[in-house]
Amino acid sequence: MRKFFSNLVASPMFSFYVTGLLFIILFGFGSVSFEGFFSPQVFLNLFIDNAPLIIVTVGITFTILSGGGGIDLSVGAVVSLTCMTLAVLMRDTTLSPYVCMPLVLLIGIAVGLINGFFITFFKLQPFIVTLGTMFLCRGLTAMLSRDSVGISNEEYGNLAFTSFEIGDCFISLGACIALVVVVIATIVLRYTSFGRGVYAIGGNEQSARLMGLRVDRIRLAVYVISGFCAALGGIAYSWIMLSGYTLHGLGMEMDAIASSVIGGTQLMGGVGFIPGTVLGVMIQGTILTIISFQGTLSAWWTKIVVGILLCLFIVMQAIVTEHRNKLMNLKAESSGKKAPKKA
Amino acid sequence: MQEKNDDYILHMKNIDMFFPGVKALKDATFNLKKGEIHSLMGENGAGKSTLVKVLTGVYQKTNGTIEYDGRLIEPKTPLESQQIGISTVYQEVNLCANLTVAENIYIGREPRGKLGQIDWATMNANAKKLLHEEMGIDIDVTKVLNFYPVAMQQMIAIARAVDTQCRILILDEPTSSLSDKETERLFAIMRKLKAQGISIIFISHFLEQIYTICDRVTILRDGVYIGEYDLKDLPRIQLISKMMGKEVREDDIESNVDKSVPEETDVIAFDHVTVPGKVKDLTMNIKKGEVIGLGGLLGSGRTEIAETMFGIMQKTNGTIKIDGTEVSVKSPMDMMMKRIAFCPEDRKVQGIIGDLSVRENIILAMQAKAGMFKHMPRSKQNELADYYIKLLRIKVSDREQLIKNLSGGNQQKVIIARWLATEPNLLILDEPTRGIDVGTKTEIEGLAVKLAKENRMSVVFISGEMGEMVRTCSRVLIIRDHEKITELNGEEISTAHIMQAIAGDYHGHA
Known part of the structure; x- marks a missing residue:
C-alpha cells in the first residue's frame, strides 16, 4: 500500500489525479450543498461559460511546456x-463574418509570430517580449475604439446562439470548439514529433538540440499556436459578449496561467497534460458556480480560493519533485549495493 | 595524406577555433581510420571536447577543413552531423529527464503508425529489445528517465547513439559514471561495432581503459596537435609526458636541499574519506611543518581534495581529524575556525575583490573569522597590512591601492597575506604560481618552505609544474582519477618519478 502510494506520487500523472480529485470534491460539495446543482446542464455550463478561457489556456500551456521561461502574457490582449x-469590421464594412473570423485568426498568428521571432532569434525573455505585445495589442484595441462596440450582425448573432442538444441539455458552439481544441492539442502533444519535441525542449533545451531536434522551429511554432488559440478564444469570447471593448479579456492571461498550473503544468517546462489544464479551468468555474448558487458571497471569493490553490499546487509540485529525487537516490544506492555481490 | 585515403573515414586539418578572447584550438589535426577505436587525449582544457564539438556541428570552426568519407563537410548543427552518420554521447548525460526512456532513445525518429502518429507500443517494444540485446539491461522503458540513476542514463544515451545508423561514434568520457561491470559491457559493444567497420572516437581520463580498448591515440595540449601514435608503440610514460609537455630525463632529479623537516604530529588526517564523484576513499595525513604536494594531471582531483580539506565539499564517508580530534565540517567557516586557510586556484574568480584596496583585501578573511560586525580599529588594520606588505614584499604604491591594479604575482601575494593574517596552522595553496613571473614564483616557493621551517606551518602545495613541487615539497601525493595512487618521499621526489607515478609505472616505497 505504501509502495503503491509512493509510486503514485512519483508518477508524472500525479498532478492530474490530484486536480481531478479536487474537481470531484468541489463539484460534490456543490451538489450536496445546493439543490439543482447536480445536473448535467450545470456541468455543461462549465464548458459553455469557460470556452474562451479553455481555448486560451490550451495555447498558453504550449508555451509553458516549451520551457526556457516560456509564457505568453499577450493572450488576454x-x-x-x-x-x-x-466588432469594428462588422460595423464599418459589409464583410461576411466568415471572412472576418479568418482575418482575426491571422492577427493572432501574426502576434504569435512576432513573439516567437523575438524569443527565438534574439534569445529574449518570453516574459518581456510578450509583455510588450500585450501592451501593443491593448493599445491597438483602444485605437480602434475607446468605447464598447456592439456586434449586431445577424448572421454572427445566429452563430453565437447556435447550440446542440444532448438529451435534455444543450451545449454551445463555442464549447464544442473548445472541446475540439482540447482533443487536438492532446493528440498533437502525445502523438506527433512536434508535440514530443515541445516536451523535450522544455525538459532540457541543450540536450534536445544535441539530439538533433530543431529547437528554434519548435519554439517559434509554440508561440504561433498560442497566438492562434488566443484569437480563437477571442472569437468564442465575442460569441458570449457580442461586443468589442478595450477591457475585454483583462487579466485573462493570469487566469490561464493559474488554470494551467493548477492543472499540473510545471512552470519550468516539460511537464503538463492538456486534460489537466482543462480541469484547472473547470475548478475555477465550479468555484464561481458554487458562489452564484450560494448567492450572497462576492465573486471575488473565486480569486481568493484560486490564489490559495495556486500556492498549494506549487508547493505540492516542489514536494513531489523532491520525493521523486529521493526515490531515485534510493534506487541508485540499492543498485550500487547489489553490484559488488554479483561480481 | 600520408597514407592511401581509402583507409580513412575522417581527416580534420588545420582546425582553428576561437571563443571570444580565447583560442581553443590552434591548427589542430585529427585523422580517423575506418573501423578503429581512436583515443583523443589531453589534460582538461586541452581542446578534446571542443574538437569533438566542431566535428558534430555544435561549434563552428574558425578555420580548417573537415574531410569525411572523401568529401568536405561543414556541419552546422548536431542534426546535420547525425544525418551523415556521426553519432555522439557527450560527457554530461544529454538526454531529457522528463521524457520516458523509450522516447529518449527514439526522439526525432519515432516509429510511426498508419496515420503518421507516434506508435508508442512499437517504440516501447523496440526500446526494450534494443536495451536488452545491445546493452543487456532490462528496465521499464515507459518510466521517465530521471527515475533511473546517472549510470543507467549513460547506458541509455549510448544505446541511443548505437542505434542510429552511424559510421563514426564519439564517446566523450562515457565511463566516468559507470561501474567496472558496466564499463566491460560497454567495451564489448565497442568491439562489436568496430568489427562492423564503425570508427569510434573514445575520450577518457582512464589510462587503463585507453590501453585496453584503443588502437591509436591523438594527443592535444593547449589546443595544439601534438601527434598521433599507435598505442602499442607508445609507452605510458611517453603518453603522459606528451600530454604534459615535459620530456622525461632520468637525470632530472633536483636537489632536495633546504627543505622543511616535518614533526611527527599530524595537523590533519583523512581516514577513508569519500566525496561522491570527487574524492575516492582517501587516506592521508599532513604533519606539522610539512610542505606536501599534490601531483597529478589537471582534472585528476587535486583541487577537489583541497576543497574537501577546506570544507567546500562535504564527505559522505570516512573521518577527518584535525589535531587528533575528529571534526564534522559543514562549511569553510568551520575550517577557518580550525585554522585552515585556502588560496584557490583561480584568483580572479575566487580570490581577489578587485575594487577593494590592498588593505581591505588583506583583512577580509580575518574579518570574516572574527564576525562580520566586529569592528577592527583602523590603526590595527593599517599595521597588519603594512606588516604583510613588507613580509611578502608586495609591490604597491601604498596600502590603499586597488588590488585590480596590481600585477598577477602581487595579487597572489595579497591573497596569501590575507590567509596568513588569520594565522593558520595549515595553508592550502592551489596553483599559487600560475601566470606569475619567474621571480615572484621563486619567492612564493621560498615562502612556502620558509613558513613551514620557521613558523612550523603545514603547507599543501598544488601545482601542475612538477619542478615546483620538486623544489618545495618534502612529500608528494600522486593523484589519478580522484584517487591517491602513491606517495613520494624525500629523495624519491623528482620530475621523472612524479611522471612515472602518474603513468602508473612507479610505486615508490609507500
Missing part, C-alpha cells in the same frame, strides 16, 4: 483585440 476587430 489578443482576445480583446480580436473582439474589437470583429
